[in-house]
Amino acid sequence: MSEQVVNGLESGSWYALMALALVLVMRATNVPNFAMAEMGLFGAFMLWTLMDAGIPYFIAIPIALLCGALLAVVLERVLIRPLLSESEFAGVLMTIGIFVGLNALTQLFWGSQPREVDSPFTASWDVFGTRVTANQLVSLGLAIAVTYALARYFRSPGGVRMRAVAEDRVTPRLVGVSVSWVFRTAWAVAGVIATLAMVLQGQSTLLTDQNAGSMVLKGFVAATVGGFTSVWGALAAGLGLGVIENLAGYWISTSARPAVALLVVLLVLLLRPQGLFGTVRTREV
Amino acid sequence: MLRDIKALTVVKALAVTAVVMVLLTLPSLVNPYRLFLVSLVAVYMVAGLGLTIIMGWTGQVVLAQAAFFGMGAYLTAYWHEWMPWPLAAALACLAAAAAGAVIGFPAVRLHGFYLAIATLAFSELVRRGFVELDSITGGIAGTDVEPVQFGGLDVAASQWYLALSVAAFALLVAWRIRVTSLGRCLLAVRDAEVATASVSISAARYKLVAFALSAAMGALAGAVYGQLQAYLTPEIFGVGLLIQFLVVAFVGGVTFLLGPLLGAIFVVVARELLQDLGAGQRLAYAIALILVVRFLPSGLAGLPALWRRFRTRRSAAAPSAPAAGEQPALASSGGDA
Numbered sequence: 001m002s003e004q005v006v007n008g009l010e011s012g013s014w015y016a017l018m019a020l021a022l023v024l025v026m027r028a029t030n031v032p033n034f035a036m037a038e039m040g041l042f043g044a045f046m047l048w049t050l051m052d053a054g055i056p057y058f059i060a061i062p063i064a065l066l067c068g069a070l071l072a073v074v075l076e077r078v079l080i081r082p083l084l085s086e087s088e089f090a091g092v093l094m095t096i097g098i099f100v101g102l103n104a105l106t107q108l109f110w111g112s113q114p115r116e117v118d119s120p121f122t123a124s125w126d127v128f129g130t131r132v133t134a135n136q137l138v139s140l141g142l143a144i145a146v147t148y149a150l151a152r153y154f155r156s157p158g159g160v161r162m163r164a165v166a167e168d169r170v171t172p173r174l175v176g177v178s179v180s181w182v183f184r185t186a187w188a189v190a191g192v193i194a195t196l197a198m199v200l201q202g203q204s205t206l207l208t209d210q211n212a213g214s215m216v217l218k219g220f221v222a223a224t225v226g227g228f229t230s231v232w233g234a235l236a237a238g239l240g241l242g243v244i245e246n247l248a249g250y251w252i253s254t255s256a257r258p259a260v261a262l263l264v265v266l267l268v269l270l271l272r273p274q275g276l277f278g279t280v281r282t283r284e285v
Numbered sequence: 286m287l288r289d290i291k292a293l294t295v296v297k298a299l300a301v302t303a304v305v306m307v308l309l310t311l312p313s314l315v316n317p318y319r320l321f322l323v324s325l326v327a328v329y330m331v332a333g334l335g336l337t338i339i340m341g342w343t344g345q346v347v348l349a350q351a352a353f354f355g356m357g358a359y360l361t362a363y364w365h366e367w368m369p370w371p372l373a374a375a376l377a378c379l380a381a382a383a384a385g386a387v388i389g390f391p392a393v394r395l396h397g398f399y400l401a402i403a404t405l406a407f408s409e410l411v412r413r414g415f416v417e418l419d420s421i422t423g424g425i426a427g428t429d430v431e432p433v434q435f436g437g438l439d440v441a442a443s444q445w446y447l448a449l450s451v452a453a454f455a456l457l458v459a460w461r462i463r464v465t466s467l468g469r470c471l472l473a474v475r476d477a478e479v480a481t482a483s484v485s486i487s488a489a490r491y492k493l494v495a496f497a498l499s500a501a502m503g504a505l506a507g508a509v510y511g512q513l514q515a516y517l518t519p520e521i522f523g524v525g526l527l528i529q530f531l532v533v534a535f536v537g538g539v540t541f542l543l544g545p546l547l548g549a550i551f552v553v554v555a556r557e558l559l560q561d562l563g564a565g566q567r568l569a570y571a572i573a574l575i576l577v578v579r580f581l582p583s584g585l586a587g588l589p590a591l592w593r594r595f596r597t598r599r600s601a602a603a604p605s606a607p608a609a610g611e612q613p614a615l616a617s618s619g620g621d622a
Contacts, residue, residue, distance in 0.1 A: 089346060090578050096528065104564040108564045255416070258409075265402060
């Protein structure tokens with residue numbers, strides 16, 4: 001059972017990272033980005049391509065992260081920003097369209113067969129009878145580090161500007177906040193975080209074009225449960241979701257696993273719409 | 286002028302009669318495969334009309350249409366073993382409407398993205414249910430659908446008349462909703478939810494009604510889809526189908542009554558042209574969705590209005606620049622208006 005918890009914490013850290021990317025984009029631009037995991041998957045496949053061409057892991061990783069960030073920035077500039085004056089309907093539909101399009105392109109470029117990523121984190125240890133791998137430690141460590149960095153950032157002047165722009169796009173301009181700078185930064189950083197999540201998942205399991213669909217759903221579940229306003233909430237919710245999912249697979253049946261996240265988000269939304277850790281934001285009239 | 290209007294009415298009536306004649310005699314005009322495709326257009330249109338009601342008119346981001354569609358398909362096929370098809374389909378619609386109200390009841394408090402994620406989760410849970418309830422659905426392996434056959438007609442023709450009558454019924458229902466006070470209340474909930482309470486319109490109640498109607502419409506489409514498909518498996522009703530429905534509703538024009546028809550034609554034609562490429566087909570849907578959201582928010586059905594505005598702008602601009610070249614264009618555009 002402790003094995004299940006450790007495995008759950010590992011997949012939970014990917015969900016947490018995905019949730020953080022979604023929270024960041026939501027906080028800055030107020031767009032629920034259904035294409036977030038697909039953007040990260042593009043970066044992960046770039047890593048595979050670079051390594052396939054013989055480039056070592058630690059040189060390929062920064063390039064892959066940069067690719068994820070670039071894709072996010074370009075898509076934001078070309079497709080998302082023109083819509084920001086419109087209803088949230090448009091944002092939801094546009095990111096769903098990007099999600100489907102990127103998924104189709106990934107399949108066209110890289111095919112459907114699973115790819116293996118040779119990560120250098122192959123060590124594993126025996127801790128009180130439970131196997132712990134280096135991949136798991138790296139995933140968990142990165143999730144905590146990114147959460148800490150984001151929490152720090154949101155309190156820094158840049159982060160405050162970002163939150164101000166999410167609340168109201170007009171007034172911050174009057175005091176000299178560049179809205180386009182905020183948008184670009186948020187999407188670029190989110191692209192990096194999403195790529196990180198997809199790379200960690202890809203090197204621990206296998207890299208396929210199917211990875212992103214369930215990942216973005218889990219990320220949304222974690223972000224929603226955590227409350228879209230809290231980064232630590234997103235981390236806790238992501239880790240919790242991973243553990244619960246693994247325990248449900250262990251105790252009930254493996255077919256119950258996919259239903260857990262769905263049930264959790266449905267219950268949380270119906271009982272406490274602002275999420276477990278979120279604060280209520282009053283709606284504009 | 287008056288004679289012009291009369292002539293136009295006659296032309297319109299003739300056109301409608303011609304279309305109806307073609308639709309009624311279609312089985313003798315095209316081969317069974319083409320007939321299947323046209324029946325599919327009818328099915329997609331009905332599912333899209335459900336989205337028109339809840340997303341277009343009521344303004345709620347609901348991503349559960351594939352689940353209601355699946356409920357309609359499975360339940361109709363299941364109940365059809367004991368009762369005539371129309372009764373089974375009606376019961377399935379009622380069941381889906383009840384499910385729509387059940388998910389709608391707590392969901393009326395949610396807005397925008399939160400509603401989207403809640404209904405998406407609900408939809409995927411229902412699909413898990415299709416896998417688990419194997420006494421009704423046959424589980425992962427799937428289930429047969431007993432074909433409905435009208436006396437003297439072959440299977441394809443029976444399917445077509447079934448799809449045609451269901452589509453006509455659904456269009457009639459949607460049109461009635463739109464032109465009566467119910468439709469106006471739904472629009473009021475969409476455009477001024479906060480103000481509705483002050484004129485004694487219960488936004489929550491109308492949202493619930495829209496949820497139920499939209500779910501029933503989805504189930505009705507699913508009931509006919511079961512007939513067309515002849516075999517149902519849970520993976521049919523996943524996110525891929527939802528995307529197709531979104532394309533039907535939004536590429537056609539989500540607030541227009543005939544939008545889903547245009548969208549359904551687009552989806553089926555794209556599916557036909559890009560048959561062998563699963564990824565190519567999805568890419569086409571994605572590009573269509575992106576382009577429509579970006580450049581044509583009112584969809585294909587909004588094109589005539591856009592064109593009219595473009596022409597008025599041109600004719601309004603013309604007097605200030607009465608160049609010789611402009612004159613004939615202006616005259617001809619005035620002539621056929």
